[in-house]
Amino acid sequence: MRIVHYVNQFFGGVGGEEAAGSPLEERAGAVGPGLLFEQMMGEGAEIVTTLICGDNHAVEHQDEVVASVVDKVKKARAELFVAGPCFEAGRYGMAAGAICAAVQSELGIPVVTGMSEENPGTDLYRESLYIIDSGRQTAEMRGVMVKMADLSKKMMNNEKIGSPSEEGYLIRGLIRDEFVEQTAGRRLVDMLLAKVKGEPFESEMVSTFFEPIFMSVAVKDISNAKVMVITDGGLVPKGNPDNIEGMAATRWGTYNLEGLDDLKSEDYEISHGGYDPKFVQEDPHRLVPLDALRELEKEGAIGELHNEFISTSGLGNPLSNTRRMGKEMVEKVKEEGVDAVILTST
């Protein structure tokens, strides 16, 4: 098995911080921690090339270094690429992460690295890579290398990769389906009993959190503002002309309100599988309050109502999707010179 190993100037024995600007160099065979890794991998495994680069150089010339490493790994006919472990060294982690991600996507060979949870490279690359949790202590090198080697062997043999706690990698934040021995009902009672007895238990779902979204500043003069309605309640013209999906919608539509004072039930339908739509179907103003907004427009309470509304269906939608649609809607809102948006949901 041909392996290429990437290390920084410190672990490559070039020097400390004073050598952080040293360029990428190539050495035959294993160097430093690579010797340990080679030993852990057992017979038949050989680090054919060690690539060493100064931390500053790698970060400052990242594109160039990444391209060069990919090229060298390819030429070395490597079957496995290993970087680090980087522990909590930030520049080292960022460079190793970028290099590993590129080698993985461009060469399609197994890639393993190691970092601490706090390493900035972890946040950037945890989703795309298997990063063994190295902790912060370089003294733990041996234990980290055992885990990196074990995971490498599994990847090389196309074996099933277990959970983060079984294999020692940092949670990637991804989900996959798996059939298990015990039913959900049984696991539920097991977990509860452990919890109530104060014994350790592992929740099958980790808590996640949203980035905070801050309230925009108030509209200075609403009586002169152009107001628009955006809804995720799925109100669309009869026939759903944009084919907005009732669940996990990938599309949104813009629908005309020009010259309308009233949304008639028979002209609209609801594409949304997650709430009881009968009240909105009965009277669409319950979701898109055109009637009230026309009155406010007449009274001069708002400057004007924008002559179209935006609609999509907000059900079972992954954030990657809703973020994209949100950005697209913002573009549209800006283009139309809208000052204020009323968002209605269900």
Place this chain on the structure above:
Amino acid sequence: MQLTLARHPVTEINFGDKTRLDGTSLLVDAEELRALLLADDRLQSVDLETVRAGENCRVGPVFDIIEPRAKEPGSSPDFPGILNTPATAGMGTTHVLDGAAVTVLIEGSVADTEGRVGRVLEMSGPAGEWSPYSSLQHFIVAPHARPELATHIKLNATRRAGMKAVVYLAQAAMGETSAETTTFDAVGPMVEGREGLPRVAYVGQIFSRQRSPEIDEKVIYGANTNGMMPLLLHPDEWLDGAIVPSYTLSLGGAETYFYQNHPVITDLYRRHEAGELSFVGTVATIAGSDNEDRDRNCQAAANLAKWSLKPDAAVLTKFGGGVPHSDMAITANLLEGAGIRTAVMVSDMAKDRRIESALLFNFPDVDAIVYCGGVDTIWKVPRAERVVAGHPDLTEALAMSQEIGAASIVGILNQQGATRLRAVIY
């Protein structure tokens, strides 16, 4: 209150000239059963079939799967509120045809279903092997209602036909010696002699008000949950016909079979009997249609559990789609606030397979979560040798080799707790 299950193993079902249990072989007089079902004049015909465990056969669209059970005279009634007056379920002896199931089909033509085959019973092959239903002997009931009837009336007639068939078949076991008789231990808040064991309650949703139920939909004791507040139930009421699943299911199945063999309740019983815990009872609740509904129900469910059952801990399950997770988590959080430890069961909904999209609630104390999968489990199933269709127009659509997701194969996903498909975070 004490329920006894008299189990009669069934290893084959065949048509015969008289309905009876011959050893472990169930013989069914199709004409007698047909006459019984067609006494309901909302039905114009009914198809009856048998399907063997593990047979190369695909069946659909599935309306419900029910274990054949019939009550011994003098016990509480069969399916109270559906077939009988809504008297308390769970008392006396219930005869069970163990290893058998009645699978009731929806009558949907290709036009009604837009060519979709709905939920299917897959009896063999790569997908079938993961369904607990593929190892049972099935008796298929496909009722055909008069076409001019409104949909809710057709559905009501379908529900009733299934229940009638189940009781009719299981009555064959009446008077026969059962292979095994199980009487559940006495459980409840006042059971004595269990000091030192954690007192555990079950708080389960039985309906989601994301959709208004049909006026004549049967969910609990024949009621459709309109105006329902959380309700204290003895565990045996769940097991013995008080609750049936609603017409609309999303994100995970629920069948009458797994109320009768409720995975959470039977596991709590097992551990109660093993001396691991003291099972103090259950609360049946619903997921609200709006925030006020939600607040009222969650508080009432938590208070009912807290004051009436005095548990140390509670397990919670949800019914329906995504929103019911909120109801479940809010209830769990209220229980945690009252010092009652909780564990909850959720369905994965993250279509992009990233945990940031999996967030359904975030209460630090609701930290024991069982995470059920299904989003990315899809099989390419081979052409089925035999098909039993709710409507002949669907035969080819069912038979053909096709890609079919976990949610469409009955028994793979199950929000009552029978599923073994887990969503794993890595």
